[in-house]
Amino acid sequence: MKIDDVKRILAIGAGTMGHQIGFLCALHGYDVVVYDVNDDFLAAARRRVDRLADRFIARKRLAEEQKESLLARMAYTSDAEAAAAKADIVTESVPEDPALKGKIFGQFNRLCPERTIFTTNTSSLVPSMFAEATGRPDRFLAFHFHDIQLTDVVDVMPHPGTSPESLELVQAFARRLDQTVILLERENFGYVFNAMLSDLFKSALTLAAKGVAAVEDIDRAWMGVLQAPMGPFGMMDSVGLTTVWKISDYWAKATDDAQLAANAAFLKVLIDDGRLGKKSGAGFYSYPKPLFQQPGFSSQKSGD
Ligand SMILES: NC(=O)c1ccc[n+]([C@@H]2O[C@H](COP(=O)([O-])OP(=O)(O)OC[C@H]3O[C@@H](n4cnc5c(N)ncnc54)[C@H](O)[C@@H]3O)[C@@H](O)[C@H]2O)c1
Structure with missing residues (x-):
């Protein structure tokens, strides 16, 4: 898969980070599905994305007339199969538990197309802790965001089994999102910042x-x-x-x-x-x- 082939993003977890990352992807023209097991969190994420769009408009980072089309690019679902069907890149923001993250990636490994690249937004874990559980360790790495309203700095951190192609694709994707990439040459708890x-x-x-x-x-x-x-x-x-x-x-x-x-x-x-x-x-x-x-x-x- 080349960067120009990337069209659809799946954000797993609709909490503090999932809705922000989904919003950022939609802001840059991607179709986004936000998936969560909890329908209340999905409804809250929809409202939070709406407010985020207004804040970006106020700061002149989004034109008012583009708000509706941005919101229309974002879908919210608790149907894992539908969420996974056409995903090119997955960004995962579920609670900070390596066993839970591994289990969810394993579930989506069975549902996503072969080409799909899996990324985790973990803050304090390293990807090798659950790379095998993803079922596709070569297409898996950490892609870590901070608060998108405060900064555009992101960490990109492969584990020893990440393929060079996956690493290159995620860095290219980060640049398409207008982010400043901090590339980790090796795994490190807490990344750089x-x-x-x-x-x-x-x-x-x-x-x-x-x-x-x-x-x-x-x-x-x-x-x-x-x-x-x-x-x-x-x-x-x-x-x-x-x-x-x-x-x-x-x-x-x-x-x-x-x-x-x-x-x-x-x-x-x-x-x-x-x-x-x-x-x-x-x-x-x-x-x-x-x-x-x-x-x-x-x-x-x-x-x-
Ligand atoms: N909060 C931050 O400032 C921050 C910053 C960078 C990275 N992170 C990392 O992002 C991840 C998520 O953090 P958060 O603050 O967004 O958490 P959060 O608690 O706000 O959201 C987690 C979401 O995951 C959902 N979830 C739980 N089990 C699930 C499952 N089986 N399938 C799908 N969804 C499920 C929950 O319903 C919830 O909506 C963590 O790994 C955290 O370390 C957090």
């Missing part, structure tokens, strides 16, 4: 949990030196403290690391207090006007 981000979070939490400096000063240091709009604790608030805690807690137990356990305990105090980050109105900062966004919070000088 998330791997760096998790080390930054770990360093910042260690400094705070050890009492080296206050949360605000740690963010101030990062923001002031790099002239960045937020620091690591502001970023943690955006991600959600439960997610950051789950990752710290998991690795603390998996590696028996006392500092990681202390970092997880430091986060747990806020979570037990209902401070879950930006989405709950409070985390390390209070929203909608967090301290780190107030004028003069960090150095505004530049030059030396």
Whole structure:
């Protein structure tokens, strides 16, 4: 299959990421089927796509008169057989469980045409963990998106059994979607950006949990030196403290690391207090006007 032969995309999972990736494909002219086992999630995805289109119109990334034809390119179904019938590329965004992902790919391997390329949007797993279960490991790799409203950076990560043709096709597809491809030369947990981000979070939490400096000063240091709009604790608030805690807690137990356990305990105090980050109105900062966004919070000088 050549890139010009790719016409139809199947997005498996209609949640936070599935509807966004489906929307992005339709925005670039592809026919999209969004598949989910849950009809309520499918209905919600349809509404979320509609709102996403309005936001893209407001930001002049979509012409108003193109909205209806974009929406018409997207179908929503819980019928796996119908969803799979004509798919050229599959993008999977179901919950982060390698056994579940493997099982679903195995199911779609029986339903999809031979040519179909399978991709996973996993955040923290690597494709070799369930490549065999897909039934077509040579036509399978990770193609990972971030929030499509924030960034156009995507990770493309093959596993050792991915064919060069599949890798080339997915990169060409990413370029057709106007994305900036970060190509992984080998498998890595967290790809590139998330791997760096998790080390930054770990360093910042260690400094705070050890009492080296206050949360605000740690963010101030990062923001002031790099002239960045937020620091690591502001970023943690955006991600959600439960997610950051789950990752710290998991690795603390998996590696028996006392500092990681202390970092997880430091986060747990806020979570037990209902401070879950930006989405709950409070985390390390209070929203909608967090301290780190107030004028003069960090150095505004530049030059030396
Ligand atoms: N949320 C993020 O910011 C983000 C960013 C990048 C990658 N990811 C990754 O994307 C994947 C999905 O995350 P999400 O946040 O969109 O999850 P989500 O919980 O919002 O959505 C998952 C969807 O999968 C559906 N589902 C469950 N079992 C299914 C099945 N057997 N068949 C079809 N659909 C099924 C659920 O009904 C739900 O709609 C995960 O692997 C995650 O690591 C998430």
